[in-house]
Amino acid sequence: MSKIQQVNRRDFVKLIGLASGGILLGCNVSTSQKEFVPQEKGTFTPNLFIQIQKDGTITLLASRSEMGQGIRTSLASAIADEMEADWKYISLKQATGDAKYGNQNTDGSRSVRTMLLPMRKMGATAKLMLISAAAKKWNLAETDCEAKNHYVINKITGDQIFFGDLVDEAAKVEVPAQERLTLKKVEDFKYIGKTLKSIDLKDFTHGTAGYGIDVRIPDMKFAAIARCPVTFGTVKSFDQKAALETIGVTDVFKLERLVPPTGRFFGALGGVAVIANNTWAAFQGKMNLDIEWNYGENKSFNSVEFQEKLRKRVHQKGKLVSGSTGNVSAAFKESNNTIEATYTVPFLVHAPMEVPNATAWFKGNEIEVWAPVQDPQTARAELAHFFEIPLENITVNVTFLGGGFGRKSKSDFVVEAVALSKKIKGPVQVVWTREDDIQHSFYHATSVQYLKGSLDVNGQVTGWLQRVGLPSIVSSFKPMSDYASGFELNQGFTNNPYNLTNFRLENVKAESHLRIGWMRSVVHIHSAFGNNSFVDELAFAAKKDPFEFYLNLIGEDRVLEGTSDHPFDSKRLKNVLKTVAKTSNWGKKLPKGHGLGLAVHYSFYSYVATVVEVSSVKDKIKVENIWTAIDCGLVLNKDNVKNQLEGAAIFGMSLAMFGKITTKEGAVEQYNYNDYRMTRMKDAPNIEVTIIDNMDTDPTGVGEPGVPVIAPAICNAIFNATGNRVRSLPLADSGLV
Amino acid sequence: MNILLSINEKSYAIEAASETPLLWAIRDIVGLTGTKFGCGVSQCGACSVLIDGNLIKSCGIPVSFAVGKEIFTIEGTSETLEFLREAWNEGNVPQCGYCQSGQLIAATSLLDKIHHPSDEDIDTAMSDNICRCGTYTRIKKAIHRAAALKNKSL
Numbered sequence: 001m002s003k004i005q006q007v008n009r010r011d012f013v014k015l016i017g018l019a020s021g022g023i024l025l026g027c028n029v030s031t032s033q034k035e036f037v038p039q040e041k042g043t044f045t046p047n048l049f050i051q052i053q054k055d056g057t058i059t060l061l062a063s064r065s066e067m068g069q070g071i072r073t074s075l076a077s078a079i080a081d082e083m084e085a086d087w088k089y090i091s092l093k094q095a096t097g098d099a100k101y102g103n104q105n106t107d108g109s110r111s112v113r114t115m116l117l118p119m120r121k122m123g124a125t126a127k128l129m130l131i132s133a134a135a136k137k138w139n140l141a142e143t144d145c146e147a148k149n150h151y152v153i154n155k156i157t158g159d160q161i162f163f164g165d166l167v168d169e170a171a172k173v174e175v176p177a178q179e180r181l182t183l184k185k186v187e188d189f190k191y192i193g194k195t196l197k198s199i200d201l202k203d204f205t206h207g208t209a210g211y212g213i214d215v216r217i218p219d220m221k222f223a224a225i226a227r228c229p230v231t232f233g234t235v236k237s238f239d240q241k242a243a244l245e246t247i248g249v250t251d252v253f254k255l256e257r258l259v260p261p262t263g264r265f266f267g268a269l270g271g272v273a274v275i276a277n278n279t280w281a282a283f284q285g286k287m288n289l290d291i292e293w294n295y296g297e298n299k300s301f302n303s304v305e306f307q308e309k310l311r312k313r314v315h316q317k318g319k320l321v322s323g324s325t326g327n328v329s330a331a332f333k334e335s336n337n338t339i340e341a342t343y344t345v346p347f348l349v350h351a352p353m354e355v356p357n358a359t360a361w362f363k364g365n366e367i368e369v370w371a372p373v374q375d376p377q378t379a380r381a382e383l384a385h386f387f388e389i390p391l392e393n394i395t396v397n398v399t400f401l402g403g404g405f406g407r408k409s410k411s412d413f414v415v416e417a418v419a420l421s422k423k424i425k426g427p428v429q430v431v432w433t434r435e436d437d438i439q440h441s442f443y444h445a446t447s448v449q450y451l452k453g454s455l456d457v458n459g460q461v462t463g464w465l466q467r468v469g470l471p472s473i474v475s476s477f478k479p480m481s482d483y484a485s486g487f488e489l490n491q492g493f494t495n496n497p498y499n500l501t502n503f504r505l506e507n508v509k510a511e512s513h514l515r516i517g518w519m520r521s522v523v524h525i526h527s528a529f530g531n532n533s534f535v536d537e538l539a540f541a542a543k544k545d546p547f548e549f550y551l552n553l554i555g556e557d558r559v560l561e562g563t564s565d566h567p568f569d570s571k572r573l574k575n576v577l578k579t580v581a582k583t584s585n586w587g588k589k590l591p592k593g594h595g596l597g598l599a600v601h602y603s604f605y606s607y608v609a610t611v612v613e614v615s616s617v618k619d620k621i622k623v624e625n626i627w628t629a630i631d632c633g634l635v636l637n638k639d640n641v642k643n644q645l646e647g648a649a650i651f652g653m654s655l656a657m658f659g660k661i662t663t664k665e666g667a668v669e670q671y672n673y674n675d676y677r678m679t680r681m682k683d684a685p686n687i688e689v690t691i692i693d694n695m696d697t698d699p700t701g702v703g704e705p706g707v708p709v710i711a712p713a714i715c716n717a718i719f720n721a722t723g724n725r726v727r728s729l730p731l732a733d734s735g736l737v
Numbered sequence: 738m739n740i741l742l743s744i745n746e747k748s749y750a751i752e753a754a755s756e757t758p759l760l761w762a763i764r765d766i767v768g769l770t771g772t773k774f775g776c777g778v779s780q781c782g783a784c785s786v787l788i789d790g791n792l793i794k795s796c797g798i799p800v801s802f803a804v805g806k807e808i809f810t811i812e813g814t815s816e817t818l819e820f821l822r823e824a825w826n827e828g829n830v831p832q833c834g835y836c837q838s839g840q841l842i843a844a845t846s847l848l849d850k851i852h853h854p855s856d857e858d859i860d861t862a863m864s865d866n867i868c869r870c871g872t873y874t875r876i877k878k879a880i881h882r883a884a885a886l887k888n889k890s891l
């Protein structure tokens with residue numbers, strides 16, 4: 001991080017929308033090592049700041065998008081804690097999308113991981129300045145003063161001065177060097193590691209949190225777009241008469257597809273746009289369109305046939321992936337206990353409650369956008385590229401996100417809004433219908449995996465062969481990318497947490513005929529499903545209890561140093577496993593028809609183990625209980641982590657029980673929540689989350705690691721309850737729900 | 738056509754096609770955006786409102802249906818809703834918050850009818866409301882809590 005300094009630029013204050021006055025402290029943080037935070041010469045535009053006003057209010061910058069993961073609250077709490085601020089004085093400003101705020105891509109469960117230390121230092125700096133100011137007033141040494149709950153206290157006399165009353169004096173104090181800062185000890189934390197309620201609760205319970213879809217600009221129009229049912233199909237011709245006659249519709253026109261340059265951006269699908277005075281009129285107009293499409297080459301894409309194709313391929317030799325070790329063929333030959341299994345995960349879609357939408361105003365040489373985006377900088381860069389407007393003339397205002405799950409990292413809907421605004425020369429909001437969202441997404445890929453394993457007479461795993469067919473995310477950026485890439489396989493396949501001597505991973509061809517994207521937990525959903533289902537099958541073949549079998553398979557204590565900043569530590573994985581065995585009372589006697597299933601996974605540098613209890617009544621499965629334990633290092637906000645893990649359990653259940661996108665003749669067959677079903681209140685189990693106390697370790701991911709374990713734990717529980725092994729998701733396909 | 742709506746005890750004169758779903762009349766024409774769009778086909782409950790005290794998915798009925806009736810949305814206030822808000826705060830229920838308007842309205846309708854709801858009552862009453870973030874366990878707890886708060890005050 002750069003030096004923390006005072007910011008005196010009036011334009012900066014204006015840019016952020018801060019009231020002037022008070023102290024404004026800022027610094028620049030590079031949030032990934034490779035990243036460079038560009039600064040205009042001679043100016044200082046912090047990407048982290050604190051402003052303290054005379055009335056005691058403290059305003060912080062939220063540079064990450066809030067989509068339910070509680071990031072605004074978590075990051076603010078770190079500053080407030082080090083500063084000894086009273087939580088009730090804290091408020092947040094949401095940053096626009098701009099590289100000067102560092103990496104804003106809210107993805108990969110990385111926000112807390114990368115920003116915690118700089119935020120803490122910032123708080124400690126502000127505290128020290130306030131203490132210096134008070135010490136000067138009292139003519140005391142700084143060490144005779146301490147800060148507590150928004151006051152600086154004179155340790156000798158017990159006198160105290162309110163933070164706000166110190167602002168003028170503190171502004172004259174030289175910003176202390178980082179070496180002078182002492183960060184709080186874990187046992188002194190007041191907010192970090194404790195439970196803080198969401199800073200946005202009041203807005204959430206009064207309908208006043210502003211999501212993208214709530215943006216209202218005077219004289220704005222509303223738009224809907226009819227897109228080709230087949231990916232990348234184009235408009236051949238269309239009849240707009242009925243659409244134009246729809247009450248409230250003002251304009252109908254063709255929108256060309258915007259093809260992204262190789263390697264970056266998302267572009268826009270194009271189609272026929274309907275502009276109207278309100279959202280519903282736009283939706284109606286769209287329904288009244290009569291369009292003839294050129295379906296293009298994806299017309300023949302049938303997802304069921306495709307999975308069959310992958311299934312054939314994984315039963316033949318694939319490309320050897322580096323990271324394989326030993327000799328599996330020899331191990332298989334030696335063993336007289338080998339087993340094989342094939343697992344399938346379907347295409348999935350994010351379906352966040354707030355559909356994709358964006359509001360844009362193209363003003364000639366300037367663009368302003370309001371949108372629920374996870375990655376506002378990419379959106380901004382993408383707009384600069386397609387509309388040939390200088391970056392500095394583009395403002396991307398980040399609203400609240402009504403869920404993201406990876407869908408809102410892709411800014412295609414923002415590009416659409418700007419294209420529409422440019423055409424109609426005024427502000428416009430494009431709103432996707434739920435059907436649009438389900439049928440034109442960037443899908444979580446389908447996968448087929450083949451596994452073969454061997455056991456020795458003691459039930460030890462001697463060989464592990466895994467073949468994976470998985471359309472790659474890279475195909476959305478580089479056509480013809482027909483194999484899962486290294487970064488994808490490195491999500492639980494090449495780096496499974498088992499201690500295997502003979503391990504062989506092969507990659508098979510898997511073309512893309514849909515836009516492939518990433519969804520919460522990404523490839524870990526596939527790897528955790530294959531790995532944990534197969535371990536359970538091996539344990540059964542070895543006649544061992546799955547818990548003991550896992551412990552043994554994870555193996556001796558070891559830390560894989562040098563692999564990353566957060567090296568894998570097998571002890572921590574075994575610890576979550578033991579914890580969850582305890583909380584679930586693993587091995588207990590169960591009511592008739594009930595079963596327990598276990599899954600363990602390491603993702604986003606966090607360690608998770610889950611036990612699921614299911615009951616089976618008349619061949620229908622109900623998930624009764626879920627126990628999850630997570631070790632994510634230092635915990636910023638306990639209740640928030642709990643909430644995330646509870647939500648992850650439900651998210652994992654939705655995909656395990658119902659989630660499935662299929663295509664026929666290139667078109668997605670599902671429409672809405674009626675046929676792309678979600679877990680509902682009546683299906684929701686008891687969920688018990690245990691957070692491992694590990695406050696001395698760096699924080700790791702929280703938003704995603706809870707998801708991958710759920711589906712395999714459910715399937716393992718079903719096997720335990722009924723003897724029925726489910727190898728293909730979702731359960732609805734097997735008639736179990 | 739000209740339509741007169743009464744929302745949270747305030748009247749609004751608007752101009753709307755009579756078949757416009759109430760949801761879009763409220764959001765785009767009246768301009769109260771707390772009521773949310775989630776599916777448009779009565780599947781998710783994000784658009785829940787009360788009409789003369791009855792729980793209705795506003796995406797599924799025409800604005801004309803609400804004429805002459807009292808509409809209650811998340812921007813409104815009632816004794817029950819305030820207890821629910823308190824319980825929602827205590828339980829730190831929301832994640833992204835988007836579904837919570839609808840959840841709170843559905844819960845208001847439940848507690849207005851049943852003073853001591855059981856888990857099963859909650860399952861039945863709340864299963865029309867999807868929360869993609871998965872806050873169900875918290876919602877259930879908060880409804881029990883709000884019921885307790887409310888009964889204590891009676």
Ligand code: FES
Pocket residue numbers: 773774775776777778779780781782783784785794795796797
């Ligand atoms: S928007 Fe009305 S039920 Fe979903």
Ligand code: FES
Pocket residue numbers: 068353402403831832833834835836837867868869870871872
């Ligand atoms: S809190 Fe996000 S959908 Fe319910």
